[in-house]
Amino acid sequence: MSDSEIITILILFHLSGYRTLKAFYTQMICKEWRQHFPVVLSYNRFVEREQMVSLKLYFFLNNCCLGDCTGISIIDSTLIRVCHDKRSRRHKTFRGFATSGKGTMGWFFGFKLHIIINDRGEIVQWQLTPANTDDRTPLKNKKFTEKIFGKLVANKGYISRSLFEELFVDDIHLITRIRKNMKNSLMHLRDKILLRKRSLIETV
Structure with missing residues (x-):
């Protein structure tokens, strides 16, 4: 699973309405959307990889997703x-x-x-x-x-x-x-x- 796929999953989770990442990952990513993610990791391995992409996710959010101050x-x-x-x-x-x-x-x-x-x-x-x-x-x-x-x-x-x-x-x-x-x-x-x-x- 690539870093971009992990970041995509984390963003989708926050838009999904699920209360826990584990429920979202095991139910949606591993089952419902399995065809969109050819390589699916175990949940424990996904959590380990999540920490590794945190810096990339931080820069993505700061460069692409922030609004402007209006006063x-x-x-x-x-x-x-x-x-x-x-x-x-x-x-x-x-x-x-x-x-x-x-x-x-x-x-x-x-x-x-x-x-x-x-x-x-x-x-x-x-x-x-x-x-x-x-x-x-x-x-x-x-x-x-x-x-x-x-x-x-x-x-x-x-x-x-x-x-x-x-x-x-x-x-x-x-x-x-x-x-x-x-x-x-x-x-x-x-x-x-x-x-x-x-x-x-x-x-x-």
Whole structure:
């Protein structure tokens, strides 16, 4: 199986609606679409090869699949669970890359995906980090924000005075709701409307 076929399968999986890669691979690739993939690997071997093409997949996504910043962007992160935290010591596939992190459903072992989209719902930038990474950390990376300008809408997890000032210098206006224990501050009506659009990123 070629690298391009593996990348194609990974992209198809994310468009398929299947909840697990194993179910998609064994049911669709090995059976339904068998004629399109002359050489089919065992699932365990496919997972091993998956790691080998990750760099090529990264460059493909960054060069071919990203939208342009429109001046209105939304950022959020999502958890990618590799396995339950209690099974992390037995996990081999992403050993040395994945870490333990805590989400709304408790502790898990895996990664955190940080995504920035524009107001059309197109992905403008993304970054995969270990699960224990603070949501604000990627925004401190100039490479991550180099294409972003204008308004950047985020949830309360991105609140940071120093981060706000750092981004403002780079022509990025970070907009977040305030916490209940914070001093109330005036906000433009346009910014309040933009905060209501933050849910757009949940559809990506």
